[in-house]
Amino acid sequence: KNQVEQSPQSLIILEGKNCTLQCNYTVSPFSNLRWYKQDTGRGPVSLTIMTFSENTKSNGRYTATLDADTKQSSLHITASQLSDSASYICVVSSSYSGSARQLTFGSGTQLTVLP
Amino acid sequence: GAVVSQHPSRVICKSGTSVKIECRSLDFQATTMFWYRQFPKQSLMLMATSNEGSKATYEQGVEKDKFLINHASLTLSTLTVTSAHPEDSSFYICSAQGPLTSGGDNEQFFGPGTRLTVL
Numbered sequence: 160k161n162q163v164e165q166s167p168q169s170l171i172i173l174e175g176k177n178c179t180l181q182c183n184y185t186v187s188p189f190s191n192l193r194w195y196k197q198d199t200g201r202g203p204v205s206l207t208i209m210t211f212s213e214n215t216k217s218n219g220r221y222t223a224t225l226d227a228d229t230k231q232s233s234l235h236i237t238a239s240q241l242s243d244s245a246s247y248i249c250v251v252s253s254s255y256s257g258s259a260r261q262l263t264f265g266s267g268t269q270l271t272v273l274p
Numbered sequence: 275g276a277v278v279s280q281h282p283s284r285v286i287c288k289s290g291t292s293v294k295i296e297c298r299s300l301d302f303q304a305t306t307m308f309w310y311r312q313f314p315k316q317s318l319m320l321m322a323t324s325n326e327g328s329k330a331t332y333e334q335g336v337e338k339d340k341f342l343i344n345h346a347s348l349t350l351s352t353l354t355v356t357s358a359h360p361e362d363s364s365f366y367i368c369s370a371q372g373p374l375t376s377g378g379d380n381e382q383f384f385g386p387g388t389r390l391t392v393l
Contacts, residue, residue, distance in 0.1 A: 200365070202369075202384035205381065262320070264318050265317060
C-alpha cells in the first residue's frame with residue numbers, strides 16, 4: 160500500500176528561524192514528489208515539484224530535497240515569516256498522467272511561526 | 275495563470291437540503307477535475323474524478339447518489355451534496371488538471387475550498 164508519512168505533525172518556531180520538515184514515502188512506481196502549502200481554510204498551493212532525477216529544488220525561501228534511494232524528502236524554510244504559518248503537505252505521484260487517483264497525500268505538518 | 279475558483283467559499287444549510295458547489299478553471303481548459311473532502315487536521319481525501327462530457331468516477335465508499343457531479347464544460351464542474359446531513363459538514367476542495375508540461379506531467383491546481391456546515 161502506498162504511504163506518505165510526514166514529521167513532525169506540528170512545529171512551532173520563532174520568526175526569523177529556519178526549520179526542516181520531513182517526508183518519507185513508500186510509493187511505487189514513483190513519478191514525482193510535490194510540496195504544497197495550505198493556509199487555514201484555503202486550498203493547497205504548490206511550492207516545489209521534483210522528479211526522480213532531481214535532488215534539490217528551490218522556490219524563494221523554500222528548498223526541497225529528494226533522496227530517491229532512501230525515499231525521503233525534506234522541505235527547508237529559511238528565515239521564517241509569520242505568513243509561513245500553514246500546513247505543509249507532501250504529495251507523491253505514481254503516474255505520469257497527473258491523475259489524482261495516483262496521488263498519495265501525507266497528513267501534513269502544521270507549522271506555526273510566532274513573533 | 276492556472277487559477278481555479280470555487281463558489282461559494284462558505285455555506286451553512288439545514289439538514290435535508292441540497293447544496294451545489296461550483297469549481298471553475300479560469301484561464302485554462304480542464305478535461306479532468308477532481309473533488310476532495312478534508313476533515314479537520316486531516317489530509318485531503320479524493321472523492322471522485324470528474325470528466326468533461328462523461329460520468330464521474332467515484333472512489334470506494336463515496337455514494338454517487340449523494341454526491342452528484344456534473345462536468346458540463348471544459349471549465350466548470352459542480353458537486354451537489356444531496357439531502358445533506360451534519361456528518362457531511364467538511365471542507366470540500368476541487369482541483370483541475372492542467373495542460374501537459376514540458377516534463378510530460380499534468381499538474382493539478384487546487385481551488386480555495388468550500389466550507390460546508392450542515393445544521
